C-alpha cells in the first residue's frame with residue numbers, strides 16, 4: 001500500500017460518522033476448506049460458492065469506494081506487514097504452528113519452511129491454513145514423523161480462518177486507538193494474531209496506540225457499538241462474556257475513551273451471536289432493531305465517576321441508551337414486520353447494516369421488507385448481494401472494520 005497522505009486521521013468515535021477508511025477481507029482459499037463435515041465447527045451454515053462470494057465481496061467494496069471510502073484488504077495488509085517486518089513474520093508463524101498439535105519435531109520443521117516463504121505465500125498459509133498433504137516434503141520428516149504418518153492427508157496441520165471475512169470481530173477502533181479483541185471460539189481465536197501483527201508492524205499504523213491491552217476475557221467486535229462519543233454498548237451473550245464486558249469497560253474508563261458502557265444481555269443462540277445481529281445504528285439517534293426483541297432488550301449501565309465505577313439497572317435498553325447519549329429518545333426504526341418475516345430477515349442479517357454516514361447505510365438486498373421500511377423512515381439504503389457471503393451468517397457491518405470515521409459534527 002502506498003504511504004499516501006490521507007485527509008483523515010485513523011480512529012472512530014461513533015457508528016455513523018462519515019466513513020473514510022475500512023478494513024475488509026476479500027474471501028479467498030480459506031473458504032475452499034469448508035466441507036459438510038467441518039462447516040459447523042468452522043461457523044458456516046453452508047458451503048459458499050467461493051468465486052461468487054468473491055464477486056459479491058468485490059461489489060461490496062465497490063459500493064464503499066464509490067462513496068469515497070478507502071478500502072484496505074486484510075490480505076494485502078498482511079502480505080505487506082510480513083514483507084516489511086521479520087518480527088511480524090516470526091510472530092505470525094509461531095501463532096499458527098502448534099507443537100501441541102504437530103509435536104516439537106514437525107513444528108520446528110514446518111516453522112523453518114515457513115520462515116523461508118515469500119511474504120504472499122506465507123500470508124496465504126496463515127489465512128487458508130495447511131493440510132498434512134500440503135506439508136513440505138523433507139525426507140527426514142516423512143520417515144521420522146509419527147504425527148505425519150498417523151494424520152490423514154486432508155486434516156489440518158494449520159487450521160484455516162474462513163471467518164476472517166468478518167473483520168468487525170477481530171479488532172475495532174475506539175477514539176484514536178485500536179483494540180485487538182479476544183475471540184471466544186476455537187475456530188476464530190487465531191484471527192487476532194493476524195490483526196495484531198498488522199497493527200503492530202504495518203507502516204500505515206505506525207504510532208497508533210492500543211486500547212483494551214489486557215484482553216482479559218472474551219470480547220468480540222460485533223458486540224461493541226459506539227453509540228455516541230464516550231458511550232459504548234457491549235452485547236453479552238454467546239461470545240462476549242460478562243467478565244469481558246466489565247474488563248473492557250474498566251479499560252476504556254482508565255484510558256478515558258468512554259464514560260458510560262451499557263452491557264446488553266443477548267440470547268445465547270447462533271442467530272444472535274453478536275449485538276450487531278439484532279441492532280445497528282443507522283443515524284445519530286436511530287437504530288434498526290430486530291422487532292421481536294425491541295421491547296425486551298435491556299441494559300446494565302456501567303459508569304465511571306472519578307475513580308468510582310458503578311453498575312446500575314437493568315432497565316430498557318432504549319431508555320438507558322438515550323440517557324447515556326444525552327438525547328431525548330433513541331429512535332427505533334420500527335420495521336413493523338410480522339414475527340415470521342422479522343425472524344427470517346434477522347437471520348439473513350437484515351439488522352446488520354453498515355452506516356456510511358448519518359442516515360445512509362449498506363444492507364443485503366434479500367431483506368426486502370426491512371430495507372423498504374428503512375427507506376420509509378428516511379434512511380438511504382445501498383443494497384448489495386449476499387447470497388454466498390451470507391452463508392457465514394454475517395452482513396455488511398460484520399464484514400467491515402472501520403479504520404476512520406469523521407467526527408459527527410464534521411459530517
Ligand SMILES: NC(=O)NCCC[C@H](N)C(=O)O
Pocket residue numbers: 042043044163166168169188221222223273274276277392393394395397398
Ligand atoms: N459481527 C458479527 O455478527 N459477525 C458475524 C460472524 C459470523 C461468524 N461465522 C461467526 O460465527 O463468528
